[in-house]
Amino acid sequence: MLDKNLIDSFNYGRTSACGVYAISLATKFRPYYALWRLFPEEQPLFVRTLSVTYHTAVERAIFMLQNCNVALICSDNSEFESCYGRSDDIIPFGKYRGKRLAEIYYVDPSYILWLANRFKPDSDRFDKLISLARLFSRVHFELTVHKNKISSVSHFVGEKGEKLKGLLLKVINVKIQVDNYKPDFYVDQNILAGDRDGNRFVFLIKAGGRSLSPNELSCYSRAILIGENIHILSAKVMSHYESRGVRYTRLGYVKLEK
DSSP states (O other): OHHHHHHHHHHTTOBOBTBEEEEEOOOSSSOSEEEEEEOTTSOOEEEEEEESSHHHHHHHHHHHTTTOOBOEEEEOGGGTGGGTTOOTTBOOSSTTTTOBHHHHHHHOHHHHHHHHHTOOOSSGGGHHHHHHHHHHHHHHHHHHSOOSOOOOOOOOOSOTTOEEEEEEEEEEEEEEEEOTTSSSBOEEEEEEEEOTTOOEEEEEEOOSSOBSSTTSOOTTSOOOOTTOEEEEEEEEEEEEEEETTEEEEEEEEEEEOO
């Protein structure tokens, strides 16, 4: 009941006019919950697996869809059985040859956007593949378009002073700021990021060198981009705080994978 109320609350103000997102229920033979996009007059589009437990699957789906105005439902897995054996979504060329579009979208969405909008085949045999890539490009837009509303599924991570290792995060926002304790322009990056469970982290990436102005990074700094997936090798939990119902974990001594 709690998860149903969570989905009902999430759907408030959202629409199903252009289809919905659906969580497929786990079965004995497919012991995981997965996220699908249901477009009118189209086959269900597999987006990604979520979890082997229902509650975590719901939380992850809501976190992924927090910027999206499309409603979310749960659906029996029998609706999707015919889609598991499809082969028209497999790339037959290039660096991702033999991979499915959903697999590629998970690691490299820019490739799917290229396939949808810029790929120019010399025959019509790739029409179905391009059509599916364009559906994924719609999913990408729905998942990444900015909204002010933030879904509060975040929890505090670790204890103050604890060292965390191997964090895989997606960058949600980046703000540059000048280090006022230094005489020249040393421009740092203040990062807001989230993990796949919906937990929020904030941390500072210090300037790699002096900048020529307070509005630009040093050429020695690694620019962190919104939407980028980053791997934190290690970090220390500095504090926890809550703002507008969302819990944040503040990190320090952050070491990024190069």
